Amino acid sequence: xxxxxxxxxxxxxxxxxxxxxxxxxxxxxxxxxxxxxxxxxxxxxxxxxxxxxxxxxxxxxxxxxxxxxxxxxxxxxxxxxxxxxxxxxxxxxxxxxxxxxxxxxxxxxx
Amino acid sequence: xxxxxxxxxxxxxxxxxxxxxxxxxxxxxxxxxxxxxxxxxxxxxxxxxxxxxxxxxxxxxxxxxxxxxxxxxxxxxxxxxxxxxxxxxxxxxxxxxxxxxxxxxxxxxxxxx
Numbered sequence: 227x228x229x230x231x232x233x234x235x236x237x238x239x240x241x242x243x244x245x246x247x248x249x250x251x252x253x254x255x256x257x258x259x260x261x262x263x264x265x266x267x268x269x270x271x272x273x274x275x276x277x278x279x280x281x282x283x284x285x286x287x288x289x290x291x292x293x294x295x296x297x298x299x300x301x302x303x304x305x306x307x308x309x310x311x312x313x314x315x316x317x318x319x320x321x322x323x324x325x326x327x328x329x330x331x332x333x334x335x336x
Numbered sequence: 337x338x339x340x341x342x343x344x345x346x347x348x349x350x351x352x353x354x355x356x357x358x359x360x361x362x363x364x365x366x367x368x369x370x371x372x373x374x375x376x377x378x379x380x381x382x383x384x385x386x387x388x389x390x391x392x393x394x395x396x397x398x399x400x401x402x403x404x405x406x407x408x409x410x411x412x413x414x415x416x417x418x419x420x421x422x423x424x425x426x427x428x429x430x431x432x433x434x435x436x437x438x439x440x441x442x443x444x445x446x447x448x449x
Contacts (some may be wrong), residue, residue: 235376258435266389269340269426269440270379277435315379322386322434323394330377 229253230318234326249316249327252297255320261290261301262332264313264329274301296303306334337427340441342427348447355414357444359427366432368410370402371445373424378418387409417448
């Protein structure tokens with residue numbers, strides 16, 4: 227049973243436009259959510275996180291929105307840059323254990 | 337900067353061999369993790385450890401074991417490698433506290449033939 231779902235395996239966006247990556251979760255015990263970015267041949271790197279007591283967290287070009295009632299979160303990247311092209315993983319936790327989604331491959335087209 | 341170092345980037349082993357994957361972190365983190373990444377399946381947790389000599393099973397521990405004799409080192413052991421264990425293996429560490437972000441190594445690409 228997949229507790230963290232990223233339903234879009236891939237996304238293409240023009241440089242300068244907004245990228246929106248979506249994530250849904252099913253476990254009500256999750257109270258902390260993170261996004262990781264992964265380039266080929268490298269390990270994932272932490273990007274941004276949000277606690278369940280908030281509905282928005284911003285860090286530069288990256289904003290994460292959390293809708294608890296819908297069990298949905300999204301990552302917005304504005305403006306998108308070619309260097310943002312990577313696989314993005316959504317992750318959630320209610321304990322020490324992180325549960326990851328399957329990832330969305332973002333391609334930013336110059 | 338946190339550094340998580342995995343001893344090998346690429347490994348090729350034969351079916352039935354015992355395989356050791358080594359991971360070392362230099363930031364005195366209490367928690368360490370082993371994941372595998374497979375296409376279409378994302379990252380799946382194999383084992384984790386929140387203290388020296390402590391270990392907990394993750395989602396897919398079958399066919400694996402771990403060792404944490406020192407705080408900075410967390411080893412993943414494939415007792416008898418099988419072809420379905422061909423994968424990218426990722427080690428990670430984090431500070432104590434359940435919401436501490438994970439810091440990952442660059443991964444070991446293991447091929448079992």
